[in-house]
Amino acid sequence: MEDLAQFRTEVRSFYATLPDLLSGLDGPLERGRAYLAARYDAGFGALDYPIETGGRDLDKEFINTFRKEAPSREFANAVFGFGIGIDMVLPTLRDYGSAELQQRFLRPGLRGEEIWCQLYSEPGAGSDLAGLTTSAKLDGDQWVVSGQKVWTSGASDADFGILLARTNPDVPKHQGISMMILPMKQPGVEVRPLHQMTGVSSFNEVFITEAKIPAPWVVGAPGEGWRMAVALLSYERSSTGAGGGRRPITVERLISLAQESEARQDPTVRQDLATLFTNRKIVEWLNRRRDIHPSLTKLWRTKEGRAAAAVATRLAHMQVIAWEGEPLGHDKKTLVYGICDAPALSLGGGTDEVQRNILGERVLGLPREPSSDRNLPFKDTLKN
Ligand SMILES: Cc1cc2nc3c(=O)[nH]c(=O)nc-3n(C[C@H](O)[C@H](O)[C@H](O)COP(=O)(O)OP(=O)(O)OC[C@H]3O[C@@H](n4cnc5c(N)ncnc54)[C@H](O)[C@@H]3O)c2cc1C
Structure with missing residues (x-):
């Protein structure tokens, strides 16, 4: 060492x-x-x-x-x-x-020479990710992929997408998925930006029509995609928990905003700021622990980000409705951007409810959520 x-x-x-x-x-x-x-x-x-x-x-x-x-x-x-x-x-x-x-x-x-996006979610498969229907069929030395993905962050800049696709519809839904690497710059891949309330278009719909992937570009073995997907999601949650990805409004910024206004005298504002500061410290310390479950740090980070947006809204008061000098969509450092972007924290990487389900089942050992289609061949299940 x-x-x-x-x-x-x-x-x-x-x-x-x-x-x-x-x-x-x-x-x-x-x-x-x-x-x-x-x-x-x-x-x-x-x-x-x-x-x-x-x-x-x-x-x-x-x-x-x-x-x-x-x-x-x-x-x-x-x-x-x-x-x-x-x-x-x-x-x-x-x-x-x-x-x-x-x-x-x-x-x-x-080295930053290639940009990646994550092709997981579909219109009918978000929290129920294993219900995805994008299909990949092996044809000679390549996979041929068709389907639709949605909420794909950064797809318009991406060179490659980490893709989950169904390679076997005859087995139960978790068992017939494979993870593969899709080259984004090819004729069968069309990226359409989605406009958000922040004013930017950070995520996209991706329409995939007979796009091609070299046969060996499968991560793990074909059919092992669910295990790979869970491993990647755990990295996503650790990163969010450690402060990667979206940037919530910082407590330091809110403290200086309060100091500039009458609000600094308001005991409830002072209380909120103290709670935010304490939460931030909790997240920092949790992240120092070696074996912390990533869903736990992600939930804390989300809680902190949403609370910060609520305090910012309260401090800014009427200005939130007609925020002078802060046009939407151009500067991610503005408070108005931070406020409008806060709900996204609870969704990207799996919603708060899904994180709690994971903690309940995998950490606390509670019984697994009931599922009627877990053991049916995917082709026989009801689709979303
Ligand atoms: C900012 C942002 C970036 C994103 N980037 C990407 C990306 O790059 N790539 C990608 O593939 N996806 C991305 N997503 C999609 C994200 O992973 C999904 O939005 C998320 O998994 C939820 O899926 P859904 O939107 O279909 O909601 P649904 O799954 O339809 O959920 C709707 C509501 O039902 C609740 N719910 C659902 N199932 C359960 C359950 N079993 N128990 C309790 N409550 C439940 C949810 O918590 C939620 O409140 C992104 C989303 C956001 C907001």
């Missing part, structure tokens, strides 16, 4: 190079690419990857140190636009991908 103090010194010297590296780069994707390439080349891009896949085999303490030393939130967690690849898909490929897939995808993904 490497020495933590020595590691911290190395990390500080790396972060000190960033202002020069990023000067003149304005677009978030452009900045992200430059940062990730430099991070990988300096030996910080694959801290918890095995040495044989180009990593350093370090544990959570080192990762937390790397995050903690970051000069700003832009670098502390997943970088804007690259989170699905770096936080979710690449760790799944590291753990379950074939040597061929690891060789092809890990390095370019970690």
Whole structure:
């Protein structure tokens, strides 16, 4: 194991190079690419990857140190636009991908050369993800895929999508799914942006019509997709719990907003701010624990984000309705953006109710939720 103090010194010297590296780069994707390439080349891009896949085999303490030393939130967690690849898909490929897939995808993904999206949800399959109907059929040396996905974050920029597709409708629903890698830039893939109340279009519908995937680009074995899907979701929840993905309004920002107004005298506002601060500390400390269940940290993060949006709305009062000087949709740092975006926290990566079901069943050992179609061949089940 490497020495933590020595590691911290190395990390500080790396972060000190960033202002020069990023000067003149304005677009978030452009900045992200430059940062990730430099991070990988300096030996910080694959801290918890095995040495044989180009990593350093370090544990959570080192990762937390790397995050903690970051000069700003832009670098502390997943970088804007690259989170699905770096936080979710690449760790799944590291753990379950074939040597061929690891060789092809890990390095370019970690260096920010390729952008990923997550092709899970469908119009009839969200919480009931195992009810998905997008199909993939093997034809010679390639899979032919048809179906529709929805809520696909970042699909318009993505080079590859991690796809769940049904490869066998004759077995029960969880058993006939495979995880594969779909090249997004091909004629059979059409991406249509969805407009959100924040004013931006961060997610999309994806229509897939006889799109092609090379036969070996399956993660795990064909039919093992559900196990792969759960593994990836657990990375997604850990990342959300650790502050990746969406950025809730910070308590520091709310404290300064309160200080600028009469609200600072209001005992209930002071109480709300104290609760928010306490919750933030709880999340931080939970994340330091090694074996914490990712659904628990995700739920806390969601709770914190929604409460922060409620306090922001209260502090801003009438301005929320006619917020001067903050046009919707252009600046994600604005309060109005944070308020409108807060409900998304409870949905992406699985809803709060689904996280509670998971905790009930897998952590507390409560009986499994009843399901009438769990053991029926998928082709004989009622579809959503
Ligand atoms: C910001 C954001 C980004 C997203 N990005 C992606 C992405 O990149 N890729 C992707 O594939 N998907 C993505 N999603 C989709 C997300 O995973 C789904 O919205 C989520 O899984 C819920 O599915 P649904 O919207 O179909 O709601 P439904 O499953 O229809 O749920 C509706 C309501 O019923 C409740 N419910 C459902 N089943 C149960 C149950 N068994 N017990 C208790 N309550 C239940 C839910 O909690 C919810 O309140 C994203 C969503 C959001 C909001």
